[in-house]
Amino acid sequence: MLHDPAQLDLMFQALADPARRGMVDRLCQGPASVSQLAEPFAMSLSAVMQHLQVLEASGLVRTAKVGRVRTCQIEPTALRRAESWISERRMLWEQRLDRLGEFLAETSDEN
Amino acid sequence: MLHDPAQLDLMFQALADPARRGMVDRLCQGPASVSQLAEPFAMSLSAVMQHLQVLEASGLVRTAKVGRVRTCQIEPTALRRAESWISERRMLWEQRLDRLGEFLAETSDEN
DNA sequence: CAAACACTGAAGTAGATACTTAACTATCAT
DNA sequence: ATGATAGTTAAGTATCTACTTCAGTGTTTG
Numbered sequence: 001m002l003h004d005p006a007q008l009d010l011m012f013q014a015l016a017d018p019a020r021r022g023m024v025d026r027l028c029q030g031p032a033s034v035s036q037l038a039e040p041f042a043m044s045l046s047a048v049m050q051h052l053q054v055l056e057a058s059g060l061v062r063t064a065k066v067g068r069v070r071t072c073q074i075e076p077t078a079l080r081r082a083e084s085w086i087s088e089r090r091m092l093w094e095q096r097l098d099r100l101g102e103f104l105a106e107t108s109d110e111n
Numbered sequence: 112m113l114h115d116p117a118q119l120d121l122m123f124q125a126l127a128d129p130a131r132r133g134m135v136d137r138l139c140q141g142p143a144s145v146s147q148l149a150e151p152f153a154m155s156l157s158a159v160m161q162h163l164q165v166l167e168a169s170g171l172v173r174t175a176k177v178g179r180v181r182t183c184q185i186e187p188t189a190l191r192r193a194e195s196w197i198s199e200r201r202m203l204w205e206q207r208l209d210r211l212g213e214f215l216a217e218t219s220d221e222n
Numbered sequence: 223c224a225a226a227c228a229c230t231g232a233a234g235t236a237g238a239t240a241c242t243t244a245a246c247t248a249t250c251a252t
Numbered sequence: 253a254t255g256a257t258a259g260t261t262a263a264g265t266a267t268c269t270a271c272t273t274c275a276g277t278g279t280t281t282g
Contacts, residue, residue, distance in 0.1 A: 005129045015197075016123035017270085018116045028203040035228065047271055049230070054269095068228045068279045076208075079201040083194060086126075090190040092139040097187075128240085145259065158241055160260070165239095179249040179258045 003085055007059065011082045014058035019043070020051050027061060027074045034070050114196055118170065122193045125169035130154070131162050138172060138185045145181050 014020055023037050038048040052072065055061040059078040063070050125131055134148050149159040163183065166172040170189040174181050
């Protein structure tokens with residue numbers, strides 16, 4: 001299941017919202033509680049929780065509760081999966097362009 | 112505007128659908144017409160067109176019409192933008208983990 | 223123990239998404 | 253010119269998404 005479609009759906013969907021990307025940004029600085037995550041946003045805590053659930057379902061964020069505070073962390077393996085899906089495609093296309101370039105160069109050599 | 116939020120929204124949203132990722136996959140093999148793109152899918156041509164519009168709005172695909180056939184191509188710069196957003200975050204987080212590792216190593220050295 | 227804190231869950235709503243069908247418009251081949 | 257091809261547009265619909273408010277549940281703290 002390298003590149004499970006359903007998981008890619010969840011991951012890219014999770015990244016397709018500025019608030020959730022903001023939370024990912026924040027978590028890249030280090031772990032945070034739900035309220036710390038919520039602080040920069042103008043939305044209710046409840047809304048932040050829902051975004052957090054999307055991030056967690058996508059595998060991008062892992063959370064754990066200790067006492068009354070839930071601490072959230074980035075899960076870098078998920079980021080790597082998304083990144084590799086994109087980079088595989090980009091590289092494929094760029095190789096194609098390279099081969100095309102070589103072909104054109106060879107063809108014009110023959111003049 | 113390096114990493115314009117609105118554009119990232121469109122790009123990740125575009126990638127969050129298996130049919131659209133399938134089309135991107137197909138286009139990585141080389142350019143294709145709308146009907147060629149549509150061929151592997153069980154949906155109507157109309158639906159494919161709508162996915163194509165999403166891909167084009169996101170900047171991932173560029174299309175041009177000659178005669179009655181519209182030819183579609185990958186736009187690698189868009190793929191690179193999405194990839195770099197992710198890789199910047201991943202690297203940030205991994206650096207953080209490295210520093211944490213060093214810190215722990217130093218601390219235990221002092222015992 | 224009481225109040226404050228940090229979150230959680232349920233229900234409701236406006237708007238976005240992913241389709242469908244059907245009618246239409248150019249272009250190309252005969 | 254006729255018909256087939258390749259795509260386009262519009263309208264409708266079911267489902268999903270991103271919130272909201274409000275009423276909880278455990279957990280600390282004074």
